[in-house]
Amino acid sequence: MSGMRKTSTYTEEDLISGCAHGDREAQRILYERYAPVMYPVCVRYLGREDAKDILQEGFLTVFDKIGTYKGEGSFEGWMRKIFVNASLMHIRKVDVLRRTEDIDETPETGGVLEHGVLEQISSREILDLVAGLPVGLRSVFNLFVMEGYSHAEVGALLGITEQSSRSQLSRARSLLQEKIKQLYHGNK
Amino acid sequence: MVTNDFDQRLRDHLEGVTEPAPDVWEGISEGLERRRRKVLFRRFTVAAAAAAAVLALALLVFRGPRDGGQVEAPVQIAQTDPAPAEATQATDIAPIEEQIAALPQQAMAAVRTSRTVAPKATKVVEPVKAARQVEEEPVETTPVVTKPDVSTPTGEPKTEEPQADEPKHLLTEDDLPADYWTREEASEPSHNRTHTSQISILSNLTTVSSDGNLLYIPSASHASSQSGKGQATTDIEPISASNAPKFYVPLTFGLQVAFPLTDRFSVATGVTYSYLVSQYDILYKKVLYEGAYNQLHYVGVPVSLSYHFVQTPHLGVYASVAGAAEKCVGQRYVFGSNVASEKVKGLQWSAKAGIGVEYWFIPHMGIYFDPSLVYFFDNKQPLSIRTQQPLQASFEVGLRFKI
Numbered sequence: 001m002s003g004m005r006k007t008s009t010y011t012e013e014d015l016i017s018g019c020a021h022g023d024r025e026a027q028r029i030l031y032e033r034y035a036p037v038m039y040p041v042c043v044r045y046l047g048r049e050d051a052k053d054i055l056q057e058g059f060l061t062v063f064d065k066i067g068t069y070k071g072e073g074s075f076e077g078w079m080r081k082i083f084v085n086a087s088l089m090h091i092r093k094v095d096v097l098r099r100t101e102d103i104d105e106t107p108e109t110g111g112v113l114e115h116g117v118l119e120q121i122s123s124r125e126i127l128d129l130v131a132g133l134p135v136g137l138r139s140v141f142n143l144f145v146m147e148g149y150s151h152a153e154v155g156a157l158l159g160i161t162e163q164s165s166r167s168q169l170s171r172a173r174s175l176l177q178e179k180i181k182q183l184y185h186g187n188k
Numbered sequence: 189m190v191t192n193d194f195d196q197r198l199r200d201h202l203e204g205v206t207e208p209a210p211d212v213w214e215g216i217s218e219g220l221e222r223r224r225r226k227v228l229f230r231r232f233t234v235a236a237a238a239a240a241a242v243l244a245l246a247l248l249v250f251r252g253p254r255d256g257g258q259v260e261a262p263v264q265i266a267q268t269d270p271a272p273a274e275a276t277q278a279t280d281i282a283p284i285e286e287q288i289a290a291l292p293q294q295a296m297a298a299v300r301t302s303r304t305v306a307p308k309a310t311k312v313v314e315p316v317k318a319a320r321q322v323e324e325e326p327v328e329t330t331p332v333v334t335k336p337d338v339s340t341p342t343g344e345p346k347t348e349e350p351q352a353d354e355p356k357h358l359l360t361e362d363d364l365p366a367d368y369w370t371r372e373e374a375s376e377p378s379h380n381r382t383h384t385s386q387i388s389i390l391s392n393l394t395t396v397s398s399d400g401n402l403l404y405i406p407s408a409s410h411a412s413s414q415s416g417k418g419q420a421t422t423d424i425e426p427i428s429a430s431n432a433p434k435f436y437v438p439l440t441f442g443l444q445v446a447f448p449l450t451d452r453f454s455v456a457t458g459v460t461y462s463y464l465v466s467q468y469d470i471l472y473k474k475v476l477y478e479g480a481y482n483q484l485h486y487v488g489v490p491v492s493l494s495y496h497f498v499q500t501p502h503l504g505v506y507a508s509v510a511g512a513a514e515k516c517v518g519q520r521y522v523f524g525s526n527v528a529s530e531k532v533k534g535l536q537w538s539a540k541a542g543i544g545v546e547y548w549f550i551p552h553m554g555i556y557f558d559p560s561l562v563y564f565f566d567n568k569q570p571l572s573i574r575t576q577q578p579l580q581a582s583f584e585v586g587l588r589f590k591i
Contacts, residue, residue, distance in 0.1 A: 027220065031213055039209035044202065056212040060219045065432070085431060089478055092524065118197050123205040126198065145195045146202060156476045159524070173194065 012075055020067045027063055035059070037076065038083045040127055044142050045087035047131045054090055058083040084147060088157065091139060117184045129179045136160075137172035144169050237559045237581040240543045385447050388458070388556070390586030392440035424480075424521055424528055425471045426571050431478055433468035435573035440584075444490070445591075454494045454506075462486040462514065464572045470523065480523035484572055486536060488514030494544070502548050508558065510540040519570055536574065537565045546588060558584040 010018075010029055018026025038058060042051035061082050069078050118126075130138060136158075143154045144165070151165040158165070426433075444458030464484040470477050492510030516532035542560020549555070562582045564574040573580070 022220075022224070024217070024220070027216075028213060031216060035209035035212075036206040040202070040205045040207055052210045052212060055209055056215045056219070059212070059216045060223070063216075063220060064223070085478070089431070092478055118194075118201070121201075123201045124207060126201045127205055127207075130198075130202065145199060157478075159475045159477060176198070177194070 019063055031059055041080055041083045042087055043131050054086050058086040120184055133172055137168050140165050140168040141172040234581045237561055240559050241541055241561055385591050386588045387591050388444040388586050388588045390442045390584050392584040423473050427469050427471050431469055436465040438464045452496050456492045460488045466572050477523040480521050483520045484516055485518035486514040487517050488512045504546040507543045512538050534567050536567050536569050539563050552590045554588045556588055
């Protein structure tokens with residue numbers, strides 16, 4: 001298939017340039033190349049139900065702004081920022097971060113995870129565990145652990161205090177460890 | 189397991205993860221097509237407004253000598269035939285000035301045309317008769333100015349006339365004012381004039397750039413305008429975060445009154461209300477809120493000067509220049525579940541130029557459409573489409589009533 005050949009022969013620069021000029025074929029190839037990478041990012045923040053909508057919205061934003069990408073840093077990293085922002089915007093729209101039950105009603109369980117347990121769990125299973133966290137904990141976990149923001153930055157991005165960010169991250173870790181344990185023992 | 193180690197191992201698991209995504213290309217493709225159409229429409233409207241403005245300017249600058257929209261001289265009015273007797277049995281002759289005033293324009297044009305054909309006319313058509321002939325008789329003959337027969341067909345003066353033995357004082361060339369033939373046509377009343385005082389109800393749409401195409405660079409002017417130039421600092425500050433601001437189509441409604449200055453120029457003023465909505469990232473009490481909505485309410489007073497270069501009973505075409513001063517009477521931010529209001533100081537000044545078309549579908553009521561270009565000056569107003577895109581194409585439509 002000619003489309004397949006094109007997909008494999010386009011360089012990243014070709015795709016970026018084509019998309020910047022509104023070339024629909026280049027846009028389609030870029031989508032096909034990066035959708036499998038960006039979809040899990042959306043799932044991590046929103047769960048599988050909403051991720052599909054944000055995947056579409058994120059790509060529209062990418063094509064809209066691709067002319068502003070100056071080649072500084074990795075293109076994938078630049079795209080991921082757009083999808084993270086789109087996900088956070090979606091979360092903010094439904095205003096779930098202001099619900100304190102995420103913080104107050106999530107018990108701090110966890111405990112020490114036995115050595116080797118994490119290696120027995122697949123990436124997809126871990127992705128689903130993260131996606132299954134309450135939205136506030138999930139957002140803090142993603143921004144702090146995956147995106148590398150500080151607690152002050154996470155607080156500013158989510159409209160919560162720095163202390164609240166720390167507290168939610170701690171609960172997110174505990175909850176994840178607990179779920180990983182359950183999954184590990186269930187798989188055995 | 190140590191916390192940092194746990195985070196790192198989770199990161200290792202999740203960072204490289206890929207999985208087949210649901211197929212949303214169709215939706216993306218449709219979205220791209222919608223955006224493309226929006227961009228095309230915007231470019232078209234801006235180009236159309238610019239072309240209209242250029243055309244209006246060209247019409248104003250390169251307008252040829254005016255013919256005053258006069259009806260072509262009806263060559264048929266002057267007859268060599270002797271006038272019927274009853275036509276000459278006129279009542280008392282009116283003073284010359286009244287005769288001139290009553291002289292229908294077509295007749296006078298014909299007389300004038302005749303004069304050029306036969307410069308030294310010996311006879312002059314009696315004005316009343318001439319007018320009647322214009323209305324009634326299609327004539328093929330060469331125009332010749334004829335002298336009316338002041339007597340009865342038999343040539344005998346009428347006995348009932350008080351001064352029958354004196355010749356009647358009929359309109360001749362000598363009776364006309366000295367400057368009659370050189371007088372500017374513009375000073376003559378126009379039968380087609382529709383240019384009268386008017387009142388207009390208007391609404392206005394302005395084009396905006398597509399979402400995200402504008403890169404917002406925070407400037408001190410926006411912050412200072414909201415904080416009231418040195419007063420207590422505001423809690424809200426627009427910031428340049430990862431999201432480009434979005435601007436929604438501004439809406440304007442208004443009421444205007446227009447007055448004629450001359451038969452071609454008119455001036456208009458009134459009051460307008462404009463509503464602007466933007467969406468951008470803000471810092472509120474040092475906390476970032478993405479996509480906060482900003483609503484601005486402006487009340488303004490525009491003043492415009494129009495030149496009417498086409499005026500018919502049903503259609504008018506004109507070019508206008510205008511200026512407006514607008515005061516922001518309300519500013520509101522909506523973000524999440526929060527709502528905050530802030531005062532805005534100063535005035536927004538703008539200048540506008542464009543052309544307009546009006547159609548009078550009944551004598552005293554018509555519709556109009558004014559495409560124009562508007563420029564909003566930098567007056568330290570809050571961030572909006574006006575500060576980000578000062579030059580805009582504007583499309584004003586409305587109803588007009590003659591008063």
